[in-house]
Amino acid sequence: MRYFTICDQTVDETSPEFRALLPHAYEQRLRPMCMCKEVPVAMYIARLDDQYLIKRMPLSGRDHDPACPSYEPPYELSGLGSLIGNAIRIDASGKADLKLDFPLTKRGPGLALGAPTEAAEAGIRGEPRRLSLRAMLHYLWETGELTEWRSTWAGRRGWRRVRSSLLNAASLMTARGAPLSDMLFVPEVFHPEDKDGITARRTAALKGVEATGSGSRKLMMIVAEVKEFSTARDGHRIVVRHMPFPLMIEDDAWRRLAARHETELELWRSSETFHLILAATFGVSTVGIASVEEVALMVVNENWLPFEDIHELRLLGKLSHLKRRSVKGLRFNLPRGTPIVSVTLPEQKPAPVAMFIVPAGADDRYEQALTDMIGARPEIAPWIWRVAEGEMPRLP
Structure with missing residues (x-):
């Protein structure tokens, strides 16, 4: 109690x-x-x-005390560790001030999707002093406590709750001297009986990014669930749930998106139970067409927990039936070749457990980085699944 x-x-x-x-x-x-x-x-x-x-x-x-439900695993075990004090700084009021690695303004008359830089193409930065778009999505997911799960929550987490969690998380953040909530749009769950109210709120929220002519214009960030991708007359459409209009993306940008997020798209298409989460910067043209500038994708399971591959999916499936709390680790800016904790069991006794999945192709540098990470947190008991050695070990 x-x-x-x-x-x-x-x-x-x-x-x-x-x-x-x-x-x-x-x-x-x-x-x-x-x-x-x-x-x-x-x-x-x-x-x-x-x-x-x-x-x-x-x-x-x-x-918090480790026995408290609000206790959180050490952030050094995930990609969050390298961002604390640099890209993320907590002020005296407890709010997080963020440094973003993507623009929220667009110069010029159009919303043309020019070729991104090499770092943006990879979706990461070697320099951890700013949040990439993917890292921003991960931070919203983690701060909104959407990385946590207990079996007793089954059936209680849908888009309405996800949206509320994201907006509550954004209310605790600032970026570039303004509340992050003013820069973030998350579509409401559509209800026919509140159609006019939803339309009015959406119109008011997007008014600031509607183009009025030439010159610099504002962009917003959207976090939404992808419904489908479709071919347009010139480019592609990204159709998101609970939105009456698509996000437009040019052909070249679409090809880069499909190549950069090949893994996420392959996983999403493998099961109807998975959700594909989009984070994108976008603006609205003078004729009312919404076009995206930069995109990051994240695939989540039926409980809205992110996963990177089929091995993590299997581990999350095993843990989903347990009443004890599990916390999914996220990569933020780190590349896939860097070890991070996959899942933490903070309520495990006699000590919290950090669960690592070592990919089949891990080299000596990966193993050494993992050893160093575990050695730096002796109060956390490690659980390691080396995929190359066979089936998942017994759970703690």
């Missing part, structure tokens, strides 16, 4: 007083204090559908 201090009252999370305090504290933007340690840890209140939930502040998971 957890205890929180809210409005100068210390209450447990199962009490009627706790539930009664949350709406008022949410409206007043008060910070609940988790009492899991002698020095309380500040949290925030999120509204998901009609529920009020207490969530941890960005990068505060390691401040």
